[in-house]
Amino acid sequence: MxxxxxxxxxxxxxxxxxxxxxxxxxxxxxxxxxxxxxxxxxxxxxxxxxxxxxxxxxLSNAADQARVRRRLCSERGGMYDFAKSECVEAKPVGND
Known part of the structure; x- marks a missing residue:
């Protein structure tokens, strides 16, 4: 080699x-x-x-639980539905 x-x-x-x-x-x-x-x-x-x-x-009672859930919902940008006691998440805006 x-x-x-x-x-x-x-x-x-x-x-x-x-x-x-x-x-x-x-x-x-x-x-x-x-x-x-x-x-x-x-x-x-x-x-x-x-x-x-x-x-x-x-948490100690249902009122405290609901208060915390509403606050978390608003911090995440959602809308709290009081009738259903649940958070409705905001839908992302697309570039359509």
Whole structure:
């Protein structure tokens, strides 16, 4: 094996490694990382909702529970329906 052959093999290995790294980095940045962040946010939101509902359930009476639910509804941008005792979430505005 000559020095030229060794240099060609080395150059090919380096180019292959750079191409592999570029493909992996692109997939990571555009597909895997956003999906993992979205999944993490959904899990965190579910945990916070469960903790909030548990805390509301531990309040002393129904009036306190209703007061807290109305406040949470208004903080989230919803409208509280007093007849049904539930929060009506605001619909997002689309770019139609």
């Amino acid at each position: 000559s020095v030229g052959d060794i240099l060609k093999i080395g150059t090919g290995a380096v180019c292959g490694a750079l191409l592999t790294f570029a493909i992996y980095g692109t997939l990571n940045a555009m597909v895997w990382l956003p999906a993992a962040e979205r999944h993490g946010r959904e899990l965190e939101a579910a945990d916070l909702t469960a903790a909030t509902n548990k805390a509301i359930g531990e």
